[in-house]
Amino acid sequence: MAWTWFHRLGSPPYIYSLAGRLTPWFAWPAALLMVGGLYGGLILAPPDYQQGDGFRIIYVHAPTAWMSLMVYTTMAVSAAIGLIWRIKVSHAVAASCAPIGASFTLCALVTGSLWGAPMWGTYWEWDPRLTSELILLFLYLGYMGLRSAMEDVQRADRASAVLAIVGVVNVPIIHFSVTWWNSLHQAPSVMKFDRPNLPASMLMPLLMMLLGFTLFFVAILLVRLRGEVLSRERTASWIREALSPPMSDRSVSGKPISGVRP
């Protein structure tokens, strides 16, 4: 079996250079899709018959809400892989996911509350989706808090991996309980936004934004992963070789690089 490509993924120097090479392949399509999706969503798509132009925030809100869950899943799966097979790079991926996911969750909350202001007449409604999104943010913060509280990196990796897996089991229960709690305490929310009924001119930009945000996440993840690998391997000898500029470059630009400490 040709599993060497897979085993090589566990090697920090290889993943460091691979992540660097792959980043533009995700970043540029993400930029193109997001610019295209924003143009389609903000300019080409017709206003909604009920919400007017107010609905257009969906082109940011829905992708960030989608990403907040996807990043958590990615984080938990890679943490589980790291815990089970003891792959250090997997833990580095999980560690790089957490701040990205927390930011997406925060964006989803802010855009959701900005959307709520004209539609519900209030910035915060104890809507089940907003509430479970808020709890998801707490889960991310707990994960990051646990990780930063432990000094030993490997111990932090494994403890936070256990927490991420526990969180994955809990997310459906939390979502279900919050939905159930809400349906008992308040009338169904006024905003029924049936996705399948969206006309193509509204749906296409949304799909472009979803795909664009997903690629954007991968690009950011790769950049963060490089930083994470660098900080974890800072004593390793391959770092020196990877970070020193090639000889030809040095002879051309002869001046010292500013901002880099010796």
Add this chain to the structure above:
Amino acid sequence: MSDSIAQAATAVNGSFSDRARTPRSGLTAATLALTRDLRLAFRKRGQLIQPLVFFAIVTTLFPLAISPELSRLRDVAPGVLWVAALLSSQLALEFLFRDDAQDGTLEQYALSGQSLSGLLFAKTSAHWLLTGLPLALMAPLAGLSLGVPVGAVPGIVASVAVGSVALSLIGSMGAALTLGVKRSGALLSLLTLPLAMPVLIFGARATELAIKGESYGAPLELLGAVAVLGITLAPLATAAAVRVNLE
């Protein structure tokens, strides 16, 4: 008294002791670990009542902060009782495993050849017997002071008793995860409270229905489901977290 603690130690460390030639069953080891924890706790009786006193104080704060009218207090009683129960069950969590981790008992548990999750489940059961169960028995008293009708007492006892099982198990995961962290109190709450929100929702709902005199079976069953899921999975996560922190 000290005899049975020594017995617990030999049972738990069965493979190292010459007294235990036949391997003890996991259930015996877990029972002995549970009685050991209970005995140790009853030696410090003053600490035992602290969660209860805390619960009483928190429930006293609400009438002072909201209003002394019983009709208004009755409306918020389920929320007050459950938030107070949730916070009181958090109190002792930080020290659930800490002493045993420092004096090496947890290491002996891990090396004993017995199931670590079984032994930790026994420790968590001791925590529930010492905080969850007394809270369940005390909650009706606090409820009556908030204007709750006497008919609601069985519902309140049942929901707090079942819900606190889940709270103890969630707390045991958080306590095990933060074993290696100094001054872990705030972090522990940050980890466990989001996970405990379903318990709060179902528990407060059951209490509310009980106060209104309606059937509270459905939320109580959901609370039971969460507790059973916790009994099945939480000890495994707790054991994994303890192993991480022992290495």
